[in-house]
Amino acid sequence: QGLDNTTAEGTEAFDQIFLMLEGLADQGISVTATQKLLKDGKRYLKNDFKTHIGRGEHCGDHCTVHALSGSSAWEFRGECEHQHCYECERCESLERVLREVADKQDKADMIKEVRGRLRFDYTESVRNIQAWKAQLLRSSNQDKAKQHILQKLDENSCFVMMDWAMKFLPVQYTEQMSDFFGKRGRSWHISAVITRATM
Secondary structure, three states, X not given: OOOHHHHHXXXXXXXXXXXXXXXXXXXXXXXXXHHHHHHHHHHHHHHHHHHHOEOOOOEOOOEHHHHOXXXXXXXXXXXXXXXXXXXXXXXXXHHHHHHXXXXXXXXXXXXXXXXXXXXXXXXXXXXXXXXHHHHHHHHHHHHHHHHHHHHOOXXXXXXXXXXXXXXXXXXXOOOOHHHHHOOOOOOOEEEEEEEXXXX
């Protein structure tokens, strides 16, 4: 859940696309409405999207069972007991505005090398935005699973949560920078054990 780099790369991707639009505006292409929709999309992922996620949602993008099911292996697929008959306007709006940016790039007057570089940056930015959205789905699903386990915890059981730590923290008050950066690249795991106290 604690993949801060996924969130950072997602927000940076939006900033990258904003810069692309500013470059298109310098060529006389109208981008004001596109910029507004892009800002709305970023705000939606940052604040509101997570509140609409659940197992029983009728929107395919919001239903964790449907959206997190793997397409290739049956072991990673789940079946919903409801129909996905609803399309979220804000999710669709984000998809539309990203396609709109690509269309505006195609209309811009630029040399082939610059167009290829711009298209690569655009593709990477869209991939990072989609990864951010997927990470929000996974973290919401994990949180609900954790709460479900904690509610069923009794005095004869415990909940062990294992995680990969992103970085080492300083272990001494006056730790030298050479010691601190010497820890980079190490993999380490932490485990937190939660029990229910008996009264």
